[in-house]
Amino acid sequence: MTGGPERRYRSYRLTGLVIHHRDMGEADRIVSLLTPDRGRIDLLAKGVRKITSRKAGHLDVFTYVRLQVAKGRTWDIITQAEAIRTFPRIRSSLPRTAHAYYIAELLYALAPEEQEDRELFDLALEALGYVETATNLLVVSRWFEAHLLRVTGFQPQLYVCPLCGAPLNVEQVNYWVPQAGGAVCPTCGVAQKGGRPLPARVLKLMRFLHTRPYTHVRELPLRTDVLLELEGYMQAYLRHVLERDIRALKFLHRLRQEFRRT
């Protein structure tokens, strides 16, 4: 083994939020973390599926962890893990678990890889904190997706028609056209394929959610039917951004169908 300037980089410390994992080989796992310094990164956790592994409990999804990582050839390897924060109420409630999966899936899909993004990390941790405690989880998910899109640069157009440049009149019915970039004016909207009418109540709620901190949003007596209506519009928009369906949403819909409230 030769010394050299690279030697001190063989191992490093890292904090992050576990947002995804997948099994590899016999007992290993690839763990995906959202970190403040390096965006999303994937690391190898060896032997963690063995129940005797002391690292395992700290590497479950939705755990905020501090890690010691060794540089490897294909994967960097987690050598030590210690939980900074866990979310026991998410773990013990099915609706909370489902909403946390929704948040994790969107983070995994939209977080930049190997690129510093402190704002995104703070948003993620804040949102999981609300999933842990909120009474209305629909509000948390709608608030989170709005701010996620803003922070990652996918913010939908809500004020000016992206097709003709006319300011949108929030008191009338506009159109929702994800492939055009969001809300478009009625004149442009009727001519667009795949567009759907966007009621004033939904556009107003979108503008509100996109610009307010959660502490303001949760004070409002928001109606469940309008939140679900909004979910439909955001689902169409996210499907356009992600170019696929959101799997966690399928699970949420299933729970709603099976058990009513979620």
Add this chain to the structure above:
Amino acid sequence: MSDPIERTIEAFSRLPGIGPKTAARLTYFLLRAPNDVALDLADALKALKEEIHYCRRCFNVAQGELCSICADPGRDQHTICVVEEPLDIVAIERTGAYRGLYHVLHGAINPLANVGPEDLRINELVERVQKEEVREVILATNPNMEGEATAMYIARLLEPLGVRITRLAHGLPIGGDLEYADQQTLAQALEGRRPIS
């Protein structure tokens, strides 16, 4: 593909943990070894796929219609232990602490991997609880987020059926796979199982 050597190497390379080099080494080993080494392996593999399938009652691996556990009248017919994989049954059986029946889900709910309740043997479990004289269902899914979500989901489905629903005690370290648990820990977790609400 007609060259038997290439065919064998290619077949070995499809197995988990076996790269092209190992596949070639195994192939040439079998080529040099006495005939019965290769033929025993071929027979065993053929029997594995032709004779073993899933038990129609509990979805454990089985040789006949029913697995050896379902076919054993000495087992307690009123308790079902729900596990993710057939290997978990092996782990629980090793403890000798359980005498009831099983139900294998073949996975756990994991929205991130696109595995939903409809992909698991959950409807079949509900049917069993409705039809058989089940008094207790023990949810022995893995002690990680996916296992917990699966247990909570099943508990909610079974709740209206008026059956006792329990979950393995928390002695098990969080995050791992049940199949790797040691006998004593697993026996204690079974012993200390608690009603789930």
